[in-house]
Amino acid sequence: MPLAGAAPAAATVSADRLAKLVASYPDHLAAVVDDILVWRDGTRMTIGSDRPARAFEDMVRSATIADQLRQTYQPGPPQDRPARDESPGRLRNTAFFVKMYGDCAKGGVTRLMRPVAWMPKTASQTIQLTNVNDVAARMERVIDLLDRLPDRLKAFLVPSAGTYNCRVVADTGVPxxxxxxxAIDIHVGQSDYWAWASRRGEIAYRNRIPFEIVAIFEAEGFIWGGKWYHFDTMHFEYRPEMFG
Ligand SMILES: [Zn+2]
Incomplete structure (x- = not known):
């Protein structure tokens, strides 16, 4: 009998997912050897593939690298509302991302960022994104396409509600x-967020963001928070390892 509240996730992480992880971050990751993730600089991190899945609310606070890969993000038009606790991308191993992007509390993230013009043909706004993994350059390719969309779609994008913010997620304590x-948040006034819609523990899914916008982000490796049970429809983040 499954544990109450257990996430709908496999107990182990496949070799394919681990290979995809390494291939997704070629500047940083070198190989997987047994249960160890080997970085190009020789750093070794335990993956945790041999440990069983825990309840989602536990994994989200202390995700192993294996936990990070237990769910899969499906690109393309959403087929159904997300199943209970199906929030692919919300599980993040803090040590993994601090190693890759820096520790914002110690100033390690901002020195790797640069300014990017958000929707320059539509409105004047400067956002800050990391150069690590070419995230800033990828976002510029996204913006080039978004800026050609009709005004009815640009209304969901301008202004951006922000990118860099050195804070933890309120309900998890994890960055x-x-x-x-x-990551970027598009126009907050056109967006929906699970914590605004949550009543008596049940989350009523809601979204207004057209998929034409989502598809442009997905093509550059950004996942969309609108495909999460804990939906956050203004939110996109660079997570190429999550794509199925
Ligand atoms: Zn966000």
Whole structure:
């Protein structure tokens, strides 16, 4: 009998997912050897593949590298509302991302960031994104396409509600991808967020963001918070390892 509240996730992480992880971050990751992730600089991190899945609310606070890969992000138009606790990308191993992007509390993230013009053909706004993994350059390719969309779609994008923010996610205590300069929130006034819609423990899914916008981000390796049970429809973050 499954544990109450257990996440709908496999107990182990496949070799394919681990290979995809290494391939997703070629500047940083070298190989997987047994249960160890080997970085290009020789750093070794335990993956945790042999440990069983825990309840989602436990994994989200202390995700192993294996936990980070237990769910898969499906690109393309959403088929259904997300299943209970199916929030692919919300599990993040803090040591993994601090190693890759820096520790924002120690100033390690901002020195790797640069300014990017958000929707320059539409409105004047400067956002800050990390150069690590070419996130800033990828976002510029996203912006080039977003800036060609019709006005009815640009209304969801302008202004951006922000990128870099050295903070933890309120309900988990774990840094979000905003703390690494690798996430963006689009127009908050056109967005929906699970914590605004949560009543008596049940989350009523809601979204207004058209998929044409999401598809442009997905093509550059950004996942969308609108595909999460804990939905955050203004939110995109660079997570190429999550794509199925
Ligand atoms: Zn966000």
């Amino acid at each position: 979000s991808m905003h703390a690494y300069g690798a």
